[in-house]
Amino acid sequence: MIDMKSYDVVIAGAGPAGSGAAIAAAKEGLRVLMVEKRQEIGSPKRCGEGLSRSSLERMGLEYDPVWARRPIIGTSVYAPNGKYVRYDGEDLGWVVERKIFDKWLAEKAADAGARVQARTEVSSVLKEDGIVSGVKLSSFGNSWDVKCRILIACDGVESKVSRMAGLNTTLKPTDLVAGFQYEMAGIEIDPDRIELYFGNEVAPGGYVWIFPKGERVANVGIGVRKPFARKTAKEYLDDWIRTKPGLKRGSVLEANSGGVPVGGLMENMVLDNFMAAGDAAHHVNPIHGGGISEAYVGGRIAGEVAAEAIREGDTSAAFLDRYNKRWWDERGKKLEKIFRLRQVAERLNDDELNWLAEYLSGEDLVNFSKSKGFGKLAKLLIKKPRLVTLARKLM
Amino acid sequence: MIKTDPELCLRCGGCVGVCPQDALSLSENGISCSEKCTSCRICVNFCPVGAIELDD
Numbered sequence: 001m002i003d004m005k006s007y008d009v010v011i012a013g014a015g016p017a018g019s020g021a022a023i024a025a026a027k028e029g030l031r032v033l034m035v036e037k038r039q040e041i042g043s044p045k046r047c048g049e050g051l052s053r054s055s056l057e058r059m060g061l062e063y064d065p066v067w068a069r070r071p072i073i074g075t076s077v078y079a080p081n082g083k084y085v086r087y088d089g090e091d092l093g094w095v096v097e098r099k100i101f102d103k104w105l106a107e108k109a110a111d112a113g114a115r116v117q118a119r120t121e122v123s124s125v126l127k128e129d130g131i132v133s134g135v136k137l138s139s140f141g142n143s144w145d146v147k148c149r150i151l152i153a154c155d156g157v158e159s160k161v162s163r164m165a166g167l168n169t170t171l172k173p174t175d176l177v178a179g180f181q182y183e184m185a186g187i188e189i190d191p192d193r194i195e196l197y198f199g200n201e202v203a204p205g206g207y208v209w210i211f212p213k214g215e216r217v218a219n220v221g222i223g224v225r226k227p228f229a230r231k232t233a234k235e236y237l238d239d240w241i242r243t244k245p246g247l248k249r250g251s252v253l254e255a256n257s258g259g260v261p262v263g264g265l266m267e268n269m270v271l272d273n274f275m276a277a278g279d280a281a282h283h284v285n286p287i288h289g290g291g292i293s294e295a296y297v298g299g300r301i302a303g304e305v306a307a308e309a310i311r312e313g314d315t316s317a318a319f320l321d322r323y324n325k326r327w328w329d330e331r332g333k334k335l336e337k338i339f340r341l342r343q344v345a346e347r348l349n350d351d352e353l354n355w356l357a358e359y360l361s362g363e364d365l366v367n368f369s370k371s372k373g374f375g376k377l378a379k380l381l382i383k384k385p386r387l388v389t390l391a392r393k394l395m
Numbered sequence: 396m397i398k399t400d401p402e403l404c405l406r407c408g409g410c411v412g413v414c415p416q417d418a419l420s421l422s423e424n425g426i427s428c429s430e431k432c433t434s435c436r437i438c439v440n441f442c443p444v445g446a447i448e449l450d451d
């Protein structure tokens with residue numbers, strides 16, 4: 001239980017960002033408290049649960065069979081006309097069980113010395129002379145104050161804690177994907193491959209995904225975006241599933257929805273005594289919406305900077321600006337480049353997507369998602385007069 | 396002001412993240428809307444399950 005009235009660092013939210021921050025800060029010997037408002041860490045998920053091997057490496061963590069539901073050995077990306085581009089590899093990654101994966105991370109935070117407390121919410125942010133000084137926590141009907149030198153908000157896309165602290169994290173509507181997903185069983189799928197379906201009728205401003213978790217079970221989900229979408233995300237997904245004989249008679253084990261930030265990268269993620277990380281700071285790959293490793297890395301950098309700040313006795317925004325700089329060097333510049341690719345992709349009509357599928361390889365698509373190989377796409381786009389200005393965005 | 400249909404709402408909080416007025420909040424009981432709401436419809440347009448509508 002939470003036994004102290006003061007911590008060096010309080011972290012709001014125990015997803016990958018929170019645990020990344022908690023592990024880094026606790027390893028440096030700080031007194032760390034990480035609270036999670038939900039009764040169970042990792043649930044309900046707002047995620048397709050795909051984790052690539054390169055993402056796990058970016059997190060600096062080792063594979064553990066405890067969270068891996070299914071290894072992935074290929075990806076098929078479908079153009080609107082049904083033509084697909086394949087990418088094959090030995091072990092590209094896994095579809096994970098988030099409620100196990102997130103707890104596995106939180107367990108590492110606890111092992112590193114952090115105090116972790118689920119079903120405990122930051123109900124308000126305490127301030128002295130207008131500067132963050134702690135939090136009011138509430139849990140099981142009790143409410144009490146905890147002081148801290150640094151507060152790190154890792155409380156998801158809504159980031160109530162950032163707002164209470166005074167950092168504006170509001171996304172533009174065009175930078176928030178509306179996600180909806182069923183975990184389906186009793187379906188006919190390729191159990192070894194991720195499938196992605198693109199098209200302005202299928203999923204405007206996003207895509208449909210099938211992420212297999214077993215022979216006949218998968219996360220089947222969709223992301224769509226205003227101003228392109230004309231129906232709700234759920235309506236788009238239901239309509240699409242109805243056209244798939246192998247899916248339409250499937251069972252539903254779980255229904256999820258969520259908002260996925262795909263842009264709005266923040267030049268400033270700090271205040272005096274305060275940092276934001278993860279979905280709260282829009283740490284997501286803007287082209288595919290994957291955020292597990294981005295959140296963890298963002299949290300880790302925030303945790304490391306928190307340790308330096310406390311060691312040097314300066315937790316001002318001017319000092320914590322190190323976090324802004326380091327995150328932008330390590331991740332932000334790449335994600336900003338990928339954001340420009342997103343702006344190009346969303347302008348392509350179905351005929352243009354079909355045309356590109358003739359010329360792009362699976363390897364090209366993987367490169368694009370890692371901010372590499374844009375030159376090849378630009379060279380294709382300049383062949384079409386309508387797309388010349390878009391091609392310039394990639395150069 | 397907006398109202399949400401508790402039968403449809405999955406409490407994902409996406410609408411809170413996109414509200415430019417900071418008018419929405421998420422609790423176990425669902426979404427609540429404060430007087431700061433300007434009926435701009437951004438949350439209505441976002442909601443993945445169509446759970447939000449304007450309440451005049």
